[in-house]
Amino acid sequence: KAGVTQTPRYLIKTRGQQVTLSCSPISGHRSVSWYQQTPGQGLQFLFEYFSETQRNKGNFPGRFSGRQFSNSRSEMNVSTLELGDSALYLCASSLGGSGGRNEQFFGPGTRLTVL
Amino acid sequence: GEDVEQSLFLSVREGDSSVINCTYTDSSSTYLYWYKQEPGAGLQLLTYIFSNMDMKQDQRLTVLLNKKDKHLSLRIADTQTGDSAIYFCAEGGGADGLTFGKGTHLIIQP
Numbered sequence: 001k002a003g004v005t006q007t008p009r010y011l012i013k014t015r016g017q018q019v020t021l022s023c024s025p026i027s028g029h030r031s032v033s034w035y036q037q038t039p040g041q042g043l044q045f046l047f048e049y050f051s052e053t054q055r056n057k058g059n060f061p062g063r064f065s066g067r068q069f070s071n072s073r074s075e076m077n078v079s080t081l082e083l084g085d086s087a088l089y090l091c092a093s094s095l096g097g098s099g100g101r102n103e104q105f106f107g108p109g110t111r112l113t114v115l
Numbered sequence: 116g117e118d119v120e121q122s123l124f125l126s127v128r129e130g131d132s133s134v135i136n137c138t139y140t141d142s143s144s145t146y147l148y149w150y151k152q153e154p155g156a157g158l159q160l161l162t163y164i165f166s167n168m169d170m171k172q173d174q175r176l177t178v179l180l181n182k183k184d185k186h187l188s189l190r191i192a193d194t195q196t197g198d199s200a201i202y203f204c205a206e207g208g209g210a211d212g213l214t215f216g217k218g219t220h221l222i223i224q225p
Contacts, residue, residue, distance in 0.1 A: 004157075033212055043203065045212035056212060090157055092213075104213060106150075106157040 025093030137204030
């Protein structure tokens with residue numbers, strides 16, 4: 001089974017621009033979660049989508065948004081980029097059952113650099 | 116709020132055992148996880164433990180859970196250079212996402 005794929009792997013943007021990142025989950029997985037990883041804050045949960053609906057959201061400003069398509073692929077968008085948005089953005093897929101064991105499998109990440 | 120704490124660095128000699136410790140605050144967590152991250156890569160799920168278990172062994176990995184103290188540890192037997200990575204403890208999952216510790220850098224001395 002193919003793993004979680006993320007595109008692009010690397011991205012360089014300037015302040016004020018917007019960016020869209022893509023994630024394709026493992027076949028059969030209906031849940032996609034997004035995380036931001038920075039040296040200072042570590043791994044932080046952004047949001048989770050299940051069956052095209054945002055099921056939960058972390059503590060990030062409204063500039064961070066996402067969506068999920070009917071094939072479970074997900075996109076994350078960041079508008080009006082700030083220098084502090086430079087980070088590794090990780091996507092994780094899972095079967096999506098709430099509660100219980102719900103192992104998340106991570107993609108390789110997209111490294112975003114904001115200049 | 117939920118919090119997961121880990122020490123930042125651990126240095127061990129090749130062939131010795133590594134023990135990485137983690138404390139967490141959310142007593143309602145049903146599962147606790149250990150992930151490994153190698154340089155430039157995403158997170159790899161190593162193992163997990165159900166909250167009503169005390170111990171789980173999987174080849175060179177042993178997970179110990181002290182639910183009363185909210186303390187989790189990962190023991191890696193016969194540590195090899197390929198084990199050099201950042202190890203993350205995580206709790207939660209499902210709709211609430213995972214809460215991660217800051218990660219422990221495991222450094223292997225020859």
